[in-house]
Amino acid sequence: MTITPTDFATCARELDKTDPLRDYPARFLGSDDPEIVAYLDGNSLGRPTRATAQRLAAFVTEGWGGRLIRGWDEHWFDLPLTIGDRIGATVLGAAAGQTTVGDSTTVLLYKLARGALALRPDRTEIVLDRDNFPTDRYLLESIATDLELTLRWIEPDVAGGVTTQEVVDAVSERTALVVLSHVAYRSGYLLDAPAVCAATHDAGALLLLDLCHSAGSVELELDTWAIDFAVGCTYKYLNGGPGAPAFAYVADAHQADFTQPIWGWMGRENPFEMAQGYVPAAGIRRVISGTPAIVGMLPIQDTLDLIEEVGMAAVRAKSMALTEFAIELGRNWLLPLGVQVSSPLDSARRGGHVTIDHPRFREVTPRLWQRGVIPDFRPPQGIRLGLSPLSTTFGEVLAGLSAIRDELLAY
Template identity: 70%
Template sequence: MTAVNRAADLDAADCLSAYRDRFLGSDDASIEAYLDGNSLGRPTKASVERITTFMSESWGGRLIRGWDEQWFDLPITVGDALAAAALGAESGQTTIGDSTTVLLYKLARGALALRPGRTEIVLDRDNFPTDRYLLEGIAGELNLTLRWIESDRRSGVTGAQLQDAVGDETALVVLSHVAYRSGYLLDAAGAADITHRAGGLLLLDLSHSVGSVPIELDSWGVDLAVGCTYKYLNGGPGSPAFAYVRQEHLEDFVQPIWGWMGRADPFEMGQGYVPAPGIRRVVSGTPSVFGMIAMQDTIEMIAEVGMQAIRDKSIALTEYALELVREQLVPLGVEIASPEDSVVRGGHVTIDHPDFKAVTAGLWDKGVIPDFRAPHGIRLGLSPLSTSFNEVRVGILAIRDELLA
């Protein structure tokens, strides 16, 4: 049986298939295949009800009393729920807060302050642009040196490359757990060990891994982590990101954006800034309560299902996608630009062809929605809770038809 003919059997055998119906738009006939869950996840149906209830009862009914009753603690309570369900972290180390960029800035600056006298930040050339730009800015502010790793766009940073890059001057290493372009899955525990033996701290960007691959921040020894919530966590466009600071660092951790909500006894309105104890010190201004609503439903689903089941489905989806690519697209000149071994591959697959920028526009017009990443890659973002095997089949065949048109 060819790969094209196996989608129905794979969907019938999928133990997570019922979860797809929990997402809004899963039955929308105008969208034949949504293959961009690694960029913006579908909204859950439960979130529509949760948001409506919040507006009519919590916001509309309780008004300012909501801060005392629930909202003030929400960044920490939702952070703890996320940590337990998807981060492999004990409570008290995770908070929901600003955008990924702002939290990355806070964590990087706070980490560098924990390593005074060291002068180098290690990062790779193919990390997500914001990560690179932000660290370039920090290096300029503090007169530090960036130690660049020349990573392969079709894989990612290896342990050997990291070992060669760190040294006595390393203060901070910043890497993505799953590479945004290729989907390469970093050996995070190995990276933490290499970084620590050099005396530095490891900050992971989890934006393309949280909710798609198992994460064990505490046991891996990761020092700090940040990630967005609008991809596999389905928090909605621009939903606030999360930050993790390892317990052993919290007492001395000082982030640079001081605001009233991160102060000890914020409602005292006292003179001078005294950081709050624990992870709350990462908070700055008034948190986006509305922005934390939708992600809670997906966090609950992840806790219900378990990350291993999600990872198993993710591997099955990406393996099937690669099988279809080899069968239908490689003969047309398409190249696989992701690791083909699932052990070192996250939840998305990238394929390359010189015509893919135009092809992507054509696909979107037909209701087949992947995304394009320069110079000539299509990313297939397969969200395990909301993507069916038939969507993968429809998407690959649509790419084939666009190339043949």
């Protein structure tokens, strides 16, 4: 894409006019709200679709209100698996029977990490990086303390991310598990997942990927890449809503021997027998513990409908175009004001968001919100621009970067 810096407003209009996904932002609630000038935080909380508003209303009156407890036998009991299979096929590049929905990202990350470590009982180390999302780091610190394991830390470039060579240097015959984010939550760095997976397997270890900033923004091929385990949230690019349940992927090759530590009745073989003793269900159902959050799963289906219409290749192409435009605006408007781009400049190594840094951004962010421009702040001095491909326009990117420039010029 060639961007002419002389007239960015004209460029934004032309990009929106020729965008193959130009009709999709209107399918989201809030797209016509005059108080929201630019929503640039879709990688933290995606907009709801208009279809979701209708689905939730219908569920209250017809599904929940109409079917009552009968809903479990008719539809709800298998919903974590049926939606899991849709996420796998549409977003993850995963065959059926390997993905389920339920619990938070934190709980599923705990389940998968503990289950993976149990498959390597004679090994003593977990490899992770200092720049991963805090929950990932805290959780693994807790697990390592409980199991008396050693954490082997990678120190990545904060404007980049973990390289394959850094993984090669960190793993050894002591490594049981490598836990990394596929897209770095701050910089947006896109991990070379196939190469990292191969390096992990060469050491005899297992790989657990955090896909929270990947699912719905970049193309994934978990089966082809031979990924062992993955977890991700659904309230970002999958627009599941605040607190929507996360998903877990366990490769078919590991399922027969995989045991997760939170045993509950819904993950047991023949759960309605209410029998004594826990016997894990066959397949991916063994990841489930308690009663799944049915209401929380409903909105995910509407975004999956949209992605199935256009395909992840089109979503990724729009994502790359949005971030390229944001970086070009930043290069022309913000770098002269002391702003630094803290994301990879190569779009092949960048996910769906861009982080820019400036010492005044902590003060600037609430002022932007007052103007109807909504990014998020990431310490110590970053604004993160989350550009959700299905719901974000190039005009929003233009308005958002223009407002940031105006705020910095006001000081």
